[in-house]
Amino acid sequence: MLKNPRLNINLRKIKKNSEYIRNLCLQYKIELVGITKGCSAIPEVAQAMVDGGIKTLGDSRIKNIQMLKKMGIKAEMMLIRIPMLSEVDKVIKWADISLNSEISVIESLSQEALKNDTIHRIILMVDLGDLREGVRPDDVLIIVEKIVKLPGVKLIGIGTNFCCISGVMPSLESLTKLVKLAEEIEHSFGINLEVISGGNTSVLKLVEDGIIPERINQLRVGVGILLGQDDARSRNLDGTYQDTFILTAEVIELKVKPSLPQGEIGRDAFGEIPVFQDLGLRKRAILALGKQDVHINNIIPIKKGIKIVGASSDHLIIDITDLAEEINVGDKLDFKLNYPALLSASTSKYVNRYFYKEENCKYSN
Known part of the structure; x- marks a missing residue:
């Protein structure tokens, strides 16, 4: 018997998404880096990306990269979060490439690489307005002058990021x-940059429209592969599957109850003051799923007629008054996921995982 709650993961569809986006990028000579952090680097998902033709995988946590290598995933590994000084030794041991913006960290990587008689490849991140990681454009030449003098590390390129902290969209101009x-770096220091990493899933729209600058030759794509979504534009990517991850939860209570709570309203368990609308008596179900398992605001019921009322840490309340079919205690209900929901559900130790390779699967049986 399958255990609930559970993530139903369709590896065939993730492979197909990887193939489709990779082929789209190859038309413009762009390498596709598959980003695994959105699903907590589930090894089977990483392998599906590799099976789809992806040669480099990226994750924000060195622990995940270490795990994927120990699991035998045959791909180059890129650390996409700026390394912590306290983990530099592990970065050199497990990551083939890392994204960087702090000279002190790069100097430490250099020293550790020398100890291990290796060359560690780095991409210098440039902040083009989203105000997350990256050096300011005016400071790029200053830091590159320091990097090129360091032994043990090789500057293979520069990169940038969009739509992660400030919502700044990528553009042809940026x-x-x-x-x-x-090109300024190459001219100033007489070096050739192998990689110009143009950003994440949000940049795929420029690829689709054929307006990506010619020298952009790498994109780091996570949600586009995992969920077939461009969340920056709230759109599905043409040619991809969105039902790659389906969350299933079990009904543990069915009752007809008032829609308006009785008594004085204070703050709930998460410090918020909930607001309710009086809709009279409603048929409600409680599912064994809560905020400790998943980002509730980013799950979407697959069955029509279900409305999410709210959730505590362990209970999800849904209104099923308008649901056409009969629901019983013990029944299972399925939900599609957006990125925050996938991120949280794949991280929770309370959510079980099951893998499928068939095109059409019924998960809630």
């Missing part, structure tokens, strides 16, 4: 600026 910075 990516052209990145290319010009790369």
Whole structure:
């Protein structure tokens, strides 16, 4: 018997998504890096990406990269979060490439690489307006001058990021600026940059529209592969599957109850003051699923007529008054996931995982 709650993971569809996006990028000579952090680097998912033709995998946690290598995943590994000084030794041991923005960290990587008689490849991140990681454009040449003098590390390129902390969208103008910075570095220091990493899933729209600058030759794509979504634009990617991950939860209570609570309203368990609308008596179900398992605001019921009322840490309340079919205690209900929900559900130790390779699967049986 399958255990609930559970993530039903369709590896065939993740492979197909990887193939489709990879082929799209290859039309413009762009390498696709598969980002695994959105599903907590589930090894089977990482392997599906590799089976789909992806040669490099990226994750924000060195622990995940270490795990994937120990599991025998045959791909280059990229650490996509700026390394912590306290983990530099592990970065050198497990990551083939890392994204960087702090010279003190790069100096430490250099020293550790020398100890291990190796060359560690780095991509210098440039902040083009999203205000997450990266050096400012005016400081790029200053830091590159220091990097190229360091033994044990090789600057293979520069990169940038969009839509992660400030919602700044990628544009032809901003990516052209990145290319010009790369050319300025090459001219100033007499080096060739192998990689100009243009960003994440949000940049795929420029690829689809055929307006990606010619020298952008790498994209780091996570949610586009995992869920077939461009969440920055709230759209599905043409040619991809969105039902790659389905969350199933079990009904543990069915009752007709008032829609308006009785008594004085204070803050709930998460410090919020809930607001309710009086809709009279409603048929409600409780599912064995809560905020400790998943980001509730980003799950979508597959069956029509179900409305999410709210959740505590361990209970999800849904309104099933308008559901056409009969629901009983013990029944299972399925939900599609957006990125925050996948991130949290794959991280929770309370959510079980089951893997499928068939095209059409019924998960809630």
